[in-house]
Amino acid sequence: MTQKVEIVRKxxxxxxxxxxxxxxxxxxxxxxxxxxxxxxxxxxxxxxLKTIERLPTSIGLGVIEGDTAPVTIDSDKIxxxxxxxxxxxxxxxxxxxxxxxxMALDQLPLETLDLVVIENVGNLICPAAFAxxxxxNILIASIPEGDDKPYKYTNMYxxxxxxxxxxxxxxPYIEFRKDxxxxxxxxxxxxxxxxxxxxxxxxxxxxxxxxxxxEIEKVKSA
Amino acid sequence: MTQKVEIVRKxxxxxxxxxxxxxxxxxxxxxxxxxxxxxxxxxxxxxxLKTIERLPTSIGLGVIEGDTAPVTIDSDKIxxxxxxxxxxxxxxxxxxxxxxxxMALDQLPLETLDLVVIENVGNLICPAAFAxxxxxNILIASIPEGDDKPYKYTNMYxxxxxxxxxxxxxxPYIEFRKDxxxxxxxxxxxxxxxxxxxxxxxxxxxxxxxxxxxEIEKVKSA
Numbered sequence: 001m002t003q004k005v006e007i008v009r010k011x012x013x014x015x016x017x018x019x020x021x022x023x024x025x026x027x028x029x030x031x032x033x034x035x036x037x038x039x040x041x042x043x044x045x046x047x048x049l050k051t052i053e054r055l056p057t058s059i060g061l062g063v064i065e066g067d068t069a070p071v072t073i074d075s076d077k078i079x080x081x082x083x084x085x086x087x088x089x090x091x092x093x094x095x096x097x098x099x100x101x102x103m104a105l106d107q108l109p110l111e112t113l114d115l116v117v118i119e120n121v122g123n124l125i126c127p128a129a130f131a132x133x134x135x136x137n138i139l140i141a142s143i144p145e146g147d148d149k150p151y152k153y154t155n156m157y158x159x160x161x162x163x164x165x166x167x168x169x170x171x172p173y174i175e176f177r178k179d180x181x182x183x184x185x186x187x188x189x190x191x192x193x194x195x196x197x198x199x200x201x202x203x204x205x206x207x208x209x210x211x212x213x214x215e216i217e218k219v220k221s222a
Numbered sequence: 223m224t225q226k227v228e229i230v231r232k233x234x235x236x237x238x239x240x241x242x243x244x245x246x247x248x249x250x251x252x253x254x255x256x257x258x259x260x261x262x263x264x265x266x267x268x269x270x271l272k273t274i275e276r277l278p279t280s281i282g283l284g285v286i287e288g289d290t291a292p293v294t295i296d297s298d299k300i301x302x303x304x305x306x307x308x309x310x311x312x313x314x315x316x317x318x319x320x321x322x323x324x325m326a327l328d329q330l331p332l333e334t335l336d337l338v339v340i341e342n343v344g345n346l347i348c349p350a351a352f353a354x355x356x357x358x359n360i361l362i363a364s365i366p367e368g369d370d371k372p373y374k375y376t377n378m379y380x381x382x383x384x385x386x387x388x389x390x391x392x393x394p395y396i397e398f399r400k401d402x403x404x405x406x407x408x409x410x411x412x413x414x415x416x417x418x419x420x421x422x423x424x425x426x427x428x429x430x431x432x433x434x435x436x437e438i439e440k441v442k443s444a
Contacts, residue, residue, distance in 0.1 A: 040261040040346050040375065041367025068347055069376045092377060094316060094347040122374070123347060124262050125290055125316040144366035144389065145263025152344070153262065154291045155314060167366065173395055 015130055018098035022105065022133025029110045032219040033118070033134035035096075037156065039149075040122030042142040043166045045074045046199040048117060052081055054202075054209045055115075059216060062108040064088060064118040066096040074119065084108055095126035098133055114216050124153040136215065142167040147177045150184030157188045162195070164208065169198040237352055240320035244327065244355025251332045254441040255340070255356035257318075259378065261371075262344030264364040265388045267296045268421040270339060274303055276424075276431045277337075281438060284330040286310060286340040288318040296341065306330055317348035320355055336438055346375040358437065364389040369399045372406030379410045384417070386430070391420040 026033045038044045048063070055061060063085040065075040070089045078085040086104040088096060101118065108116065118134060120127045139160040141149060144167060150157045157163075163185060185192055193211070197204035248255045260266045270285070277283060285307040287297040292311045300307040308326040310318060323340065330338065340356060342349045361382040363371060366389060372379045379385075385407060407414055415433070419426035 039263060039344070040371060041364075067374055069374055071373050073370055073373060092347070092351075094345070121347070122261070123316070123345060125314070125343070125345060126348070129314075142263070142366070144364070144392070148295055149262060151293050151295060152289055152291055170366070170392070170395060173392060 019131035019133040035134035037120045037127045038140035042140045050199045060113040062113045064104040066121045097130045101132040128156040136161045138162040140164045147181040165196045241353035241355040256358045257356035259342045259349045260362035264362045272421045282335040284335045286326040288343045319352045323354040350378040358383045360384040362386045369403040387418045
C-alpha cells in the first residue's frame with residue numbers, strides 16, 4: 001500500500017512540474033488558460049459554444065477537447081466556427097494530464113491566441129487530481145444533476161476557481177434546493193466565484209462574459 | 223509503457239477472479255446481484271427508491287452504496303426504509319471493485335436476501351473496467367445528459383446487460399434525439415435490453431419490474 005501511494009505521489013509531482021511549465025508557456029504568450037470540468041452531460045460543449053457566440057471577435061480563441069473515445073463530435077462543433085481545435089483521445093483514461101496538454105498546445109497557433117479553453121473528460125472524480133497548467137479551473141454543475149453533488153464529489157468542488165451552475169432554464173421542472181447546494185459548496189470552497197446560466201436561453205451569460213473578458217485582460221497586462 | 227500495461231492487466235485479472243468468487247457466493251444463496259452504473263446525477267438513487275416502492279414484499283433486498291466521499295446521503299435514504307444497506311467509501315477512487323464488494327457482502331444478511339443491488343460510484347468511465355461479480359450490469363442514462371453519450375463513453379455502453387433511459391418526464395423540455403441515441407447504442411451493444419422510465423412519475427416501471435422479478439425467479443430456480 002505504501003509503495004502504491006509513493007508511486008501515485010511521484011506521478012502527481014511530475015504532473016505538477018509539467019503543468020507549471022505549461023502555464024509559463026501560456027504566460028509567455030499572454031494567453032489565459034481555462035480548464036472546464038464537469039460530469040458527462042452537464043453541458044460543457046453547449047456552454048463553450050454559447051461563450052464563443054458572445055466572445056468579442058478581437059479575442060483569439062483556441063480549444064482543446066478531451067474525450068475517452070476517438071470521436072470528434074465536440075471538436076467538429078468548434079472547428080465549424082473556424083476556431084482552431086485540437087482533439088485529445090485519452091484512450092479510455094478518465095482525465096487529461098499536463099503531458100497531453102503540452103502536446104495539444106504544440107498544435108495550436110499560440111502566437112495568435114488570447115484564450116485557450118480546455119474541455120476536460122466528462123468526470124467529477126479523476127480530473128480534480130491532475131493540474132494542466134491553466135490559470136483557472138472551472139466546474140460546470142447542472143440543475144438536473146441534483147443539489148447533493150457538492151456533498152459527494154468533494155475533491156472536485158474544493159479544487160476549482162469558478163463554479164458555473166448550468167441549465168437554470170430547467171428549474172421549473174426539477175426539484176433543486178439552491179440553498180442546500182450553496183451550503184455544500186460554501187463549506188468546501190468559501191467565497192467561490194459562481195455564475196448561474198442557461199446555455200440554451202443565454203440567461204446569465206452577461207455576468208460570465210464580463211468576468212472572462214476581465215481575466216483575459218489581466219493576463220494581457222501582466 | 224509495456225510494464226504499466228502488464229501491471230494493469232494483472233490487477234484486472236485478479237479482480238475478475240475475485241468477482242467470479244463473489245458471483246458463486248451469490249449463487250449459493252440464490253441471490254440475484256445487480257450493479258447499477260451511471261453518470262453523477264443520472265438518478266441512480268431515485269431509480270432504486272422507486273424500484274423498492276414497487277418490489278413485492280416477499281423479495282428480500284440488500285443494498286451496497288458506493289461513494290467517493292464519506293457521505294451517507296444515499297445509504298440513509300435506503301436504510302430509512304428498513305432495508306439492510308452497506309456504504310462503501312472508496313476514498314477518492316472512481317469505481318468499486320470486487321474486493322470492496324466482497325467486504326460489503328460480508329456485512330449483509332445474505333441468508334435472508336433474494337436481491338442485492340450495488341449502486342456504483344457516479345462515473346461513466348472507470349466502473350466499466352471492474353467486474354464486481356453481479357449477474358447483471360445495468361447502465362442508467364438520462365435525458366438531460368444528452369443523446370451523444372453512447373458515442374463518447376463506448377466502453378460503458380458496450381459492457382452492460384441492461385440500459386435504463388431515465389427522466390423521460392423531461393423530454394418536453396430538452397432536445398433529445400432518441401433515434402440518434404438508439405443508433406449509437408445499437409452499434410455498440412446490439413439488441414441490448416432497454417427500459418424507458420421516469421423515476422419521478424413512475425412511468426415505465428411496470429416493464430422494468432416485470433423483467434427484474436423474472437430475473438430474481440430465474441436465480442431462485444437455477
